[in-house]
Amino acid sequence: MTQNPFAPGAKRPSVTEGVFSREEVALANRNSGALLETLGLEITPTGTHYLLNHFDVPVLDEAAHVLSFEGAFDAPFRLTMDEIRALPEMTRPVTLECAGNGRAGVSPRCFSMPWMYEAVGTSKWAGTPLAPLLERAQPRSGVQDFAFLGADFGFDKGQPHYFGRSLTPDQIADLDVMLVWGMNGQPLLPQHGAPLRIIVPGWYGMASVKWLTTITALTERYQGFQQVQTYRLRKNEDDPGTPVTTIRVKSLMKPPGVPDWVTRQRWLQAGRVTLEGRAWSGGGVPITKVEVRLGDTWQDAELTGRPDTYAWTGWRIDWDATPGVFDLACRATDANGNTQPLEAPFDMAGFANNSVHRVRVHVAEAAT
Amino acid sequence: MTQNPFAPGAKRPSVTEGVFSREEVALANRNSGALLETLGLEITPTGTHYLLNHFDVPVLDEAAHVLSFEGAFDAPFRLTMDEIRALPEMTRPVTLECAGNGRAGVSPRCFSMPWMYEAVGTSKWAGTPLAPLLERAQPRSGVQDFAFLGADFGFDKGQPHYFGRSLTPDQIADLDVMLVWGMNGQPLLPQHGAPLRIIVPGWYGMASVKWLTTITALTERYQGFQQVQTYRLRKNEDDPGTPVTTIRVKSLMKPPGVPDWVTRQRWLQAGRVTLEGRAWSGGGVPITKVEVRLGDTWQDAELTGRPDTYAWTGWRIDWDATPGVFDLACRATDANGNTQPLEAPFDMAGFANNSVHRVRVHVAEAAT
Incomplete structure (x- = not known):
C-alpha cells in the first residue's frame, strides 16, 4: 500500500481474480448485508437492512439540523426537523438494492465493496412527499437538475467531496421521491441517514441520499463526483457509459x-x-x-x-x-x-x- | 468446493495467506462489524452492534416462547416471556467482543469469519439477573455445569448441533449473568437473540447464548460442540488448549x-x-x-x-x-x-x- 489514495487522480487498488484483498474484506466488514434467512419476512428486520456508506457515518444533532432549499428557486426556504415532521406524513414499504450488489460475481471485477447477493432490503419508510416542497420553493424555468447533498464527506479517486446526487425535473415528476425521517416505526438510525434522507423508490440505492442537508436547483447539469464519475454502466475504459438508474429484475x-x-x-x-x-x-x-x-x-x-x-x-x-x-x-x-x-x-x-x-x-x- | 461439509469429520476449507476466499467474504458480508467512526459514542447505535451468528437467525414467536429449566434441578419450572418480563428488571451497558475479533490479523490464519478490528460493541441490555432463577430451581448438590441452549441449529465440521454453551456453578457465582429481553430501550431484535438471550458480562461473546430455550443442570461436564470442540486457545494441532473465557485488554x-x-x-x-x-x-x-x-x-x-x-x-x-x-x-x-x-x-x-x-x-x- 505505497499508493497515496488522496493524490489527485489516485487510482483504486488493483484486484486479483478469484481471491480478495484485506482491504476488500475490511469493506465487507463495515458494509453489512442482509441475512438471507429473513427473506421469509416482508419487512427486513431493523438492523439487518443492508448498509453501503461511502464515507464515515455522520452523527448529526437533530435539534440543530436544517434542510436548505438553495440555488435557482424563486422562493427558497429552510426547514427544521420539527417543521418537516409537521408536514403530511406517509409511510411506504420500499425495496432498496445497492447498485454494487452482486459485484463479487462479475469477472473481471474491480476494487470496491465485494457484495455477493445480500445488498437488498425492504423497510417501512416514514416521511413526506418531496414534490410539493420543490413546488413551494418555485424552481425557475431554466432549472435542469435538483442536487441532493449529504453531510458525509471523504475522498474517492483522490477527489474530496460530499456525497451528492441529482435528479432532473422530469425524473422528479415521474418518481415518488420521499423525504424520510423514520424507518420501521422508529426514528431513522444514524447509519441509515438520521435525521433526514431521501428515498427514491424503484432506483438503486445510490440515489437515496442520506444525511440530507441541501437541495439545490441548478440551471445547468449537476457535476458532482457521485453523479458523473461513478454509478455509470461501462463496458471498457473508453466507454463513457450510461447512468445507473432503476433496479434490474x-x-x-x-x-x-x-x-x-x-x-x-x-x-x-x-x-x-x-x-x-x-x-x-x-x-x-x-x-x-x-x-x-x-x-x-x-x-x-x-x-x-x-x-x-x-x-x-x-x-x-x-x-x-x-x-x-x-x-x-x-x-x-x-x-x-x-x-x-x-x-x-x-x-x-x-x-x-x-x-x-x-x-x-x-x-x-x-x-x- | 468438492468437499462435503456435512460429512462426519468434515474439515474447514483451507486458506491462502495474504488473500481471502469467496466463502470468507460471504461470511464477512453477513456477519457485520461496528463502524469505527461511532467510537466517539458510549453506546453503539442500534443496528451497528457487531453480529456473529453461526447458523441462521431463528425468527421466533415471542408469544409461544418458553424458557425451560431442566435436568438436575429439584424444582424445575418453565417461564413464558410475560412471566420473565414481570421479574425484577435491570438495565446495564455491557461491552461485548467476538472471540474471533482480529482473526484476519493472525498468521497463519484459519478459515472462519475474517474480522479485522470491528467485532465489538456496547449496548444497554435490559433483563433480569439469572442467579435468583437458578436458585429458585434448586440445583442438586452434584451439579457441575449449567448448559444454555439456543434455538439456532446447524453443522460445523460435519457435526449437527444447536448452539450451546455452559457455565459452572462457581462461574455463575462470580459472574453477573443476565437474562435479557431488551436492547437500547427496545425489544431485542431477531438477529440479537429475540425474544430471549443471556449476557455474560466480561466474557467474549460466544458465552452470551442467543434465542435461549433451555437451561439444563448437569451432574457431569457439558460436552456440547461449541463448548469443547471450539472456542479453545490452541498453539498447534496437538494442543488440547484452554477455554476462551474473559476478554483480553x-x-x-x-x-x-x-x-x-x-x-x-x-x-x-x-x-x-x-x-x-x-x-x-x-x-x-x-x-x-x-x-x-x-x-x-x-x-x-x-x-x-x-x-x-x-x-x-x-x-x-x-x-x-x-x-x-x-x-x-x-x-x-x-x-x-x-x-x-x-x-x-x-x-x-x-x-x-x-x-x-x-x-x-x-x-x-x-x-x-
Missing part, C-alpha cells in the same frame, strides 16, 4: 434447510420442502414470473403478492427433495419482459449484476 | 479526519486534532492506561470514564499533526497489568487477537 431464495457454519451450504432431509423468497424490479414494474430450478428443470413458483408498488413480491414453490447435491436457483421476470440472466453481465465497476441466485443444497436420506 | 481509535472510500485510510489537515476512542478488558477489570503512538513516541491519553463495570472506557488525547504519513496506534493496559501486544498473538483459530489498532493517516499542509 432480480430474485433471491431463502436458503432451505440448515447451514454449515462456514461454507453456508445447506443440508436437509429428503421429502417435501417449501422453497420461498422475494423478487423485485425497478421503477415499480411488477414481477410476473419466478422460476425455480429444481434439479435440471425450471418450474414456475406461485407469486404471493407485494405490499406496495415499490416493494418486493413474495414467491413459493413446493419441492419433493430426493437425496443428492443440488444447485437450486431462482429467476424472475418482470412485466416489461425482462428476465434475469444466468451469467453475470459484465460491467467495469461491477454494477447491476442481476444474475440468478444459486444455493447449494445437500439432501440426505430421510430419517426412518 | 484492548482499545480502538475513532479514525481521525476523513476517509478514502475504498482503502479507509484517513486524510486531515495539519494542526491540533483530538484523537479519541474506547478501551476495555474482561471480567470487569478497569483500564488504567491508554497510550497512543503519535509519530515515533507513545504518549498517555486521558481516560474519560466508563458507564459501568462491564462497559468500555473512553479516552482522548490532543495531537499536533504535522504534514506526513503516520501509522497511529493505541495500546491499553488494565488494572491487572496486562498490556496489548504490538503483534498478534498466534492462535490456531485466530481467537483473542488483542494486538494494537493501527490507523494510517495522511496529514496535508493546513489550508492558508
Whole structure:
C-alpha cells in the first residue's frame, strides 16, 4: 500500500481474480448485508437492512439540523426537523438494492465493496412527499437538475467531496421521491441517514441520499463526483457509459434447510420442502414470473403478492427433495419482459449484476 | 468446493495467506462489524452492534416462547416471556467482543469469519439477573455445569448441533449473568437473540447464548460442540488448549479526519486534532492506561470514564499533526497489568487477537 489514495487522480487498488484483498474484506466488514434467512419476512428486520456508506457515518444533532432549499428557486426556504415532521406524513414499504450488489460475481471485477447477493432490503419508510416542497420553493424555468447533498464527506479517486446526487425535473415528476425521517416505526438510525434522507423508490440505492442537508436547483447539469464519475454502466475504459438508474429484475431464495457454519451450504432431509423468497424490479414494474430450478428443470413458483408498488413480491414453490447435491436457483421476470440472466453481465465497476441466485443444497436420506 | 461439509469429520476449507476466499467474504458480508467512526459514542447505535451468528437467525414467536429449566434441578419450572418480563428488571451497558475479533490479523490464519478490528460493541441490555432463577430451581448438590441452549441449529465440521454453551456453578457465582429481553430501550431484535438471550458480562461473546430455550443442570461436564470442540486457545494441532473465557485488554481509535472510500485510510489537515476512542478488558477489570503512538513516541491519553463495570472506557488525547504519513496506534493496559501486544498473538483459530489498532493517516499542509 505505497499508493497515496488522496493524490489527485489516485487510482483504486488493483484486484486479483478469484481471491480478495484485506482491504476488500475490511469493506465487507463495515458494509453489512442482509441475512438471507429473513427473506421469509416482508419487512427486513431493523438492523439487518443492508448498509453501503461511502464515507464515515455522520452523527448529526437533530435539534440543530436544517434542510436548505438553495440555488435557482424563486422562493427558497429552510426547514427544521420539527417543521418537516409537521408536514403530511406517509409511510411506504420500499425495496432498496445497492447498485454494487452482486459485484463479487462479475469477472473481471474491480476494487470496491465485494457484495455477493445480500445488498437488498425492504423497510417501512416514514416521511413526506418531496414534490410539493420543490413546488413551494418555485424552481425557475431554466432549472435542469435538483442536487441532493449529504453531510458525509471523504475522498474517492483522490477527489474530496460530499456525497451528492441529482435528479432532473422530469425524473422528479415521474418518481415518488420521499423525504424520510423514520424507518420501521422508529426514528431513522444514524447509519441509515438520521435525521433526514431521501428515498427514491424503484432506483438503486445510490440515489437515496442520506444525511440530507441541501437541495439545490441548478440551471445547468449537476457535476458532482457521485453523479458523473461513478454509478455509470461501462463496458471498457473508453466507454463513457450510461447512468445507473432503476433496479434490474432480480430474485433471491431463502436458503432451505440448515447451514454449515462456514461454507453456508445447506443440508436437509429428503421429502417435501417449501422453497420461498422475494423478487423485485425497478421503477415499480411488477414481477410476473419466478422460476425455480429444481434439479435440471425450471418450474414456475406461485407469486404471493407485494405490499406496495415499490416493494418486493413474495414467491413459493413446493419441492419433493430426493437425496443428492443440488444447485437450486431462482429467476424472475418482470412485466416489461425482462428476465434475469444466468451469467453475470459484465460491467467495469461491477454494477447491476442481476444474475440468478444459486444455493447449494445437500439432501440426505430421510430419517426412518 | 468438492468437499462435503456435512460429512462426519468434515474439515474447514483451507486458506491462502495474504488473500481471502469467496466463502470468507460471504461470511464477512453477513456477519457485520461496528463502524469505527461511532467510537466517539458510549453506546453503539442500534443496528451497528457487531453480529456473529453461526447458523441462521431463528425468527421466533415471542408469544409461544418458553424458557425451560431442566435436568438436575429439584424444582424445575418453565417461564413464558410475560412471566420473565414481570421479574425484577435491570438495565446495564455491557461491552461485548467476538472471540474471533482480529482473526484476519493472525498468521497463519484459519478459515472462519475474517474480522479485522470491528467485532465489538456496547449496548444497554435490559433483563433480569439469572442467579435468583437458578436458585429458585434448586440445583442438586452434584451439579457441575449449567448448559444454555439456543434455538439456532446447524453443522460445523460435519457435526449437527444447536448452539450451546455452559457455565459452572462457581462461574455463575462470580459472574453477573443476565437474562435479557431488551436492547437500547427496545425489544431485542431477531438477529440479537429475540425474544430471549443471556449476557455474560466480561466474557467474549460466544458465552452470551442467543434465542435461549433451555437451561439444563448437569451432574457431569457439558460436552456440547461449541463448548469443547471450539472456542479453545490452541498453539498447534496437538494442543488440547484452554477455554476462551474473559476478554483480553484492548482499545480502538475513532479514525481521525476523513476517509478514502475504498482503502479507509484517513486524510486531515495539519494542526491540533483530538484523537479519541474506547478501551476495555474482561471480567470487569478497569483500564488504567491508554497510550497512543503519535509519530515515533507513545504518549498517555486521558481516560474519560466508563458507564459501568462491564462497559468500555473512553479516552482522548490532543495531537499536533504535522504534514506526513503516520501509522497511529493505541495500546491499553488494565488494572491487572496486562498490556496489548504490538503483534498478534498466534492462535490456531485466530481467537483473542488483542494486538494494537493501527490507523494510517495522511496529514496535508493546513489550508492558508
